[in-house]
Amino acid sequence: MTARSVIIIDHDQLFTAALSALLERDGFVVQGSFSEEAAASAAMAAGLEPQLLIVDPAGMSGRGMQMAPRTDMLRQLRAMAPESALVVLSEDVSEEAVRDSLAMEADGHLGKGMEPAALRHALSLISLGQCVYPPSAFALLGGGPSAVHGSLQDISPRERQILACLLAGLSNKAIAIRLQVTESTVKMHFKNVLRKIRAANRTQAAVWALEHGIRPMG
Template identity: 40%
Template sequence: MKTWNVMLVDHDRLFSAALATLIAGGPFHVGTHALSADDALEDIAAGAAPDVIVLALQDGLAEEIAGIKRLRAATQARIVVLADTIADRSLSLSLKAGADAYLNKSMSSESLLRSLQLVMLGEVVYPTHVASLLMAASNERPTPQPVAAAVSNGDLSKREVQILRCLLAGQSNKAIARNLHITESTVKMHFKNVMRKINAQNRTQAAVWAIQNGLSPLITA
């Protein structure tokens, strides 16, 4: 069975020890423990070669996001962020900084191991209820940019933007078709075009792209 080398980054040694014990129950081996992103960078420079870095997010968000960026520039390892709570801003900033997953510390051990395995298979992973949290946090956001500016790099049509916003709201193809008053086959066609334009392999990656580019969930057309 293939095993992956894990580096844990957290100032809480007790939590890290418990996490290491948990992770060891799957196809993962915890080889290094670092107290901060800077310590992790020193370990990497000294020869540590993790397959995945599990970084616990603390209170100093700006400093830690900068640390994720430095780690992303220094290694090809997959980066998984563990947070005490799932917050819109820290989720978006973590993904933009180069994280491959954003997970809640309170998730079950089975879900954590499954998420880590998905990350190692190339998936971008974040909680399924993020869309509803984004909606709940919408009143705290600064005035959003015009959609055209947010998605200009992907060259998406107005309808394709609507499709992505419905996706963020957790809607199925059938629900999207009903909301936008189009057929389900038309929804599938638009999804195919969107995936090609933004270079996404699945709906999860498309949703992450939408979050990173400033789109918000759409309940009704």
């Protein structure tokens, strides 16, 4: 399995081409893009082993009399590539769609409307073994309205800078140098952010930041 290798399954080949170019600029290797699940499965049976398997089941619903339901498609892909991270990337981020992704143990459910930088970072998190879902997914898991709370208005400008640096992959020391503050100040801001959004760790804070439109600091 090639590190950061990707297979994309989406009927919208124009979107796939744009996504492929975006990912390749970020160091991913797109092994193939397919408009149908059957073709992707055949390629994997022939030897392709992607680290990430990105699919839009909603885009394929209703395409032909023999099209399997969304959950069946995800189940088949999970069985075909059990070691790959399965990511649903779709315009459909409804409760039903997210519930199906959770049921099939997908590693992420992302919206096609995400900012490119946020999408790339979310896929990077998933490639590192994290799960990335919309906040609504926490309610479906019985965690109330969201396991992570808070609104962007609760976050100060400096705290937003800290989160932007976090999304850029910077350590506390690197953030301190970048923002010209002490490392203890960075830790204090992180502590305040975690408290405000009720996040347990940096990964949850990063997911929250992505969902609230914060971009990685360039």
